[in-house]
Amino acid sequence: xxxxxxxxxxxxxxxxxxxxxxxxxxxxxxxxxxxxxxxxxxxxxxxxxxxxxxxxxxxxxxxxxxxxxxxxxxxxxxxxxxxxxxxxxxxxxxxxxxxxxxxxxxxxxxxxxxxxxxxxxxxxxxxxxxxxxxxxxxxxxxxxxxxxxxxxxxxxxxxxxxxxxxxxxxxxxxxxxxxxxxxxxxxxxxxxxxxxxxxxxxxxxxxxxxxxxxxxxxxxxxxxxxxxxxxxxxxxxxxxxxxxxxxxxxxxxxxxxxxxxxxxxxxxxxxxxxxxxxxxxxxxxxxxxxxxxxxxxxxxxxxxxxxxxxxxxxxxxxxxxxxxxxxxxxxxxxxxxxxxxxxxxxxxxxxxxxxxxxxxxxxxxxxxxxxxxxxxxxxxxxxxxxxxxxxxxxxxxxxxxxxxxxxxxxxxxxxxxxxxxxxxxxxxxxxxxxxxxxxxxxxxxxxxxxxxxxxxxxxxxxxxxxxxxxxxxxxxxxxxxxxxxxxxxxxxxxxxxxxxxxxxxxxxxxxxxxxxxxxxxxxxxxxxxxxxx
Numbered sequence: 001x002x003x004x005x006x007x008x009x010x011x012x013x014x015x016x017x018x019x020x021x022x023x024x025x026x027x028x029x030x031x032x033x034x035x036x037x038x039x040x041x042x043x044x045x046x047x048x049x050x051x052x053x054x055x056x057x058x059x060x061x062x063x064x065x066x067x068x069x070x071x072x073x074x075x076x077x078x079x080x081x082x083x084x085x086x087x088x089x090x091x092x093x094x095x096x097x098x099x100x101x102x103x104x105x106x107x108x109x110x111x112x113x114x115x116x117x118x119x120x121x122x123x124x125x126x127x128x129x130x131x132x133x134x135x136x137x138x139x140x141x142x143x144x145x146x147x148x149x150x151x152x153x154x155x156x157x158x159x160x161x162x163x164x165x166x167x168x169x170x171x172x173x174x175x176x177x178x179x180x181x182x183x184x185x186x187x188x189x190x191x192x193x194x195x196x197x198x199x200x201x202x203x204x205x206x207x208x209x210x211x212x213x214x215x216x217x218x219x220x221x222x223x224x225x226x227x228x229x230x231x232x233x234x235x236x237x238x239x240x241x242x243x244x245x246x247x248x249x250x251x252x253x254x255x256x257x258x259x260x261x262x263x264x265x266x267x268x269x270x271x272x273x274x275x276x277x278x279x280x281x282x283x284x285x286x287x288x289x290x291x292x293x294x295x296x297x298x299x300x301x302x303x304x305x306x307x308x309x310x311x312x313x314x315x316x317x318x319x320x321x322x323x324x325x326x327x328x329x330x331x332x333x334x335x336x337x338x339x340x341x342x343x344x345x346x347x348x349x350x351x352x353x354x355x356x357x358x359x360x361x362x363x364x365x366x367x368x369x370x371x372x373x374x375x376x377x378x379x380x381x382x383x384x385x386x387x388x389x390x391x392x393x394x395x396x397x398x399x400x401x402x403x404x405x406x407x408x409x410x411x412x413x414x415x416x417x418x419x420x421x422x423x424x425x426x427x428x429x430x431x432x433x434x435x436x437x438x439x440x441x442x443x444x445x446x447x448x449x450x451x452x453x454x455x456x457x458x459x460x461x462x463x464x465x466x467x468x469x470x471x472x473x474x475x476x477x478x479x480x481x482x483x484x485x486x487x488x489x490x491x492x493x494x495x496x497x498x499x500x501x502x503x504x505x506x507x508x509x510x511x512x513x514x515x516x517x518x519x520x521x522x523x524x525x526x527x528x529x530x531x532x533x
Contacts, residue, residue: 046070072342081327082357082364087337097245099215100188102163106131108155109438114138114146115155116442119504121189129182130385131171132507134445138179139170146172161186190215193245196509197223200517204530205232208513212245212301217252223425224284225257234289234530236523237305244325245302247347251277254308256285257315262350264308267328269345289533290315291526294409296379298369299323306407307349313397317409318531319522320379324357324406351393352402382412411529416521419493427475433494436474437501440466454503454511461502465490467495493519 006201054063068086075082085093095101105124108115115137120127138146140158161167165186170179193213200206205227210218219365224235244250247265254264258279266276292306303322309315326348329341346354359366378385390405402408427433443446451457471494472482496519504512517523 008138028413031336062090065413068182075340075342076363077514079327080363081325081329081341082343083329083341085339085341087334090337090339096191096211097213097215098191099193100190101160102161102186103156103189104131104167104169104184104186105189106159107138110152111438111442115148116438118438119508124189125184125187126169126182127389131169131182131184132173134174134442136172137169138172139168141168163188166433192219194219194223196513197227198510198514199227199230199232200236200514200523200527201531203231203233204527205235206238206513206517206523207235207523208238208240209242209302211242212247212249214249216245216249220253220256221284229408232288232531232533235285236291236292236293236526236530237251238293238336238523239298239302239306240293240295240319240522241297242299242302243297243300243323246329247301247304250301250304251308255279257288257290257309258283258312259286264305265343265347265349267347269328269343272345275345286533290529291529292317293522293526294322294407296320296406297323298407299325303355303407304347304349307355308351310399310401310410311350311353311393311395313395313399316411317407318411318526318529319413321373321408322355322406322416324355326354326356349401349403351395351401353393353401354404355403357405370458380417381414411525413522413525416519418521419490419519421483421490423480423483423486424479424490424493427494430478430480432475432478432480433471433497434501436471437476437498437505440470441505448502448506451506454507454514457503457506457511458515459500466502467491467498471498 050063050066053061053066071084104123105121105126106117107119107121108117110116117126117131117133117135117137119133120131136146137155138144140155141283143158145155145158159167163186166183167186168429169182169184171182173180191213193209193211193216195208195210197205197207205224207220207223207227209220224232227235242533251264257263260279262279262280264277264279266274268274286481290309292309294302294306294317298319299322303325306317306322310317326346327343328345328347330344332340332342334340346356348354357366357369373379385408388402388404393401393403395401399410448457451460472487496515500512500515503515
């Protein structure tokens with residue numbers, strides 16, 4: 001791929017420009033020996049140039065710095081998913097997909113430039129020493145982190161650390177005059193990839209997978225087994241905004257739905273022979289009707305799972321066209337601890353289609369594709385999508401599917417614009433629903449924590465009419481004046497989101513998604529499809 005639209009000013013290009021200048025200078029300076037610097041065709045040109053710069057450049061340069069700058073540029077010329085990861089970033093990049101990290105075990109929110117703890121992880125290091133939801137972190141070690149406009153990332157780095165190490169955390173707690181200091185011993189904190197699993201109706205389970213990490217398959221099996229115990233016979237798998245992860249996890253989950261011998265996916269590259277993955281005889285969902293939800297940010301491993309289900313006529317895919325990432329990366333670790341993830345193959349769905357979208361126009365255009373789709377009207381109507389008939393495939397059941405740019409759902413569902421008004425857009429864009437939910441929870445934590453089930457809390461909030469009595473005044477205090485005509489149109493959407501966020505602050509995701517389900521048109525459509533089967 002030639003990306004001629006990107007101009008990157010880096011030390012390596014500057015250095016190379018200087019080399020060119022030296023050559024030009026040699027042409028006019030007869031006193032310079034003709035063979036002062038010659039790169040023969042069979043010599044490693046890149047190393048020769050780097051060595052020449054290191055030895056003869058007017059100022060002292062660090063060759064390693066030039067190499068670090070050059071590698072990402074080279075990889076960017078290949079495809080959008082081949083990347084270089086510096087040694088200092090590798091652990092952080094890998095962490096979300098490894099299933100755990102080492103820290104103190106709290107969820108927090110930055111509230112008025114202060115770290116406010118939303119939740120302590122059950123049996124985690126902070127809970128064990130007595131840290132509570134609602135506490136404020138003022139100091140970490142010798143550093144003050146409250147009131148100093150410190151970024152969340154900087155605070156996280158201070159709280160994280162090797163397992164078994166101790167960090168002193170100074171806590172402000174309402175009703176206590178002095179800071180409470182806790183010596184917290186860091187431990188491995190699990191990172192779950194399944195946001196929630198619950199019964200969306202009497203017989204229909206719902207599982208939302210946020211990423212495909214090292215533990216996703218095990219989490220999925222545990223969720224399915226639990227849901228089956230409480231009556232699940234049909235299942236919705238929500239892959240919206242799931243950008244992918246480990247391919248084997250998606251393959252193992254697809255295996256649970258497919259009869260033995262059915263193809264799940266195959267990969268192939270210039271230097272990688274075709275490798276096929278087939279279903280085994282061990283599936284625990286062979287008789288479970290399934291709907292998979294996709295959107296424009298569902299990518300990679302999400303598309304592998306959806307493609308396997310779709311191409312084998314095994315379930316129904318609903319939502320909007322997925323991202324279109326069908327490239328396979330292999331990670332290579334260097335001696336200094338850095339890594340390169342190089343695209344070494346493409347993956348293909350069972351019908352033989354590649355769903356990788358084009359990247360011929362460069363990195364920026366590749367990621368701007370989602371915006372282009374939106375502006376083109378694709379989020380509102382299926383008819384706006386231009387299908388390439390040369391990339392048309394048929395499943396064994398005769399269903400037409402397309403390659404060349406994402407998984408197209410069997411049932412297209414546009415974005416839901418019902419209830420969207422200027423008033424609703426303003427409070428959403430300003431984050432007022434989330435902010436009010438946190439402040440309301442913080443001020444009423446004792447009462448809200450007395451509820452044992454999320455549904456009881458939800459009914460209480462509705463009975464108190466918190467939205468109209470308190471939130472609208474809160475929004476007004478933040479500069480959004482009430483527009484009662486628009487509020488009437490948006491009322492259900494505002495109220496449901498508001499109460500879902502308050503419930504999440506007390507019950508986490510199991511108290512959030514079941515409430516949000518009331519305004520999730522796509523999920524409701526999935527329930528309707530399964531109820532009719």
